Amino acid sequence: MSATDEPISSERHIKPLFRERDRQSMRWAFDLWSHDDVAGNAADILARLREGTMPCDGTWSDEQIAVLSRLGRRRKARLKAWPISPEREERT
Secondary structure, three states, X not given: OOOOOOOOOHHHHHHHHOXXXXXXXXXXXXXXXXXXXXXXXXXXXXXXXXXXXXXOOOOOOHHHHHHHHHHHHHHHXXXXXXXXXXXXXXXX
C-alpha cells in the first residue's frame, strides 16, 4: 500500500504492521493491536520507530512509518475539529 493511496484502516493497515512479538513486548504500556491505543500513542510510537529503538530486533521501512504517521495526523486533525464545550472552556 502506498502511504497516500487510500484511507487508513486500523484492521487492514495498522494492525498488520505489528507482530505478535511486538504486541506482547508492549502490553505493559498499551495494546499495539488496539486502534485507540495506537492512535492515542502514535507520536511516541513514531518517535521510537524513527529512532530505531522499536521494534527491538529491526527497523521499519519508510513506507511502514508513513502509514502509521498518517494515522497520527488523522487523529490530530479530528481532535482539532472537535468543538470545546462551554463547560470545558470555563475550566481552561
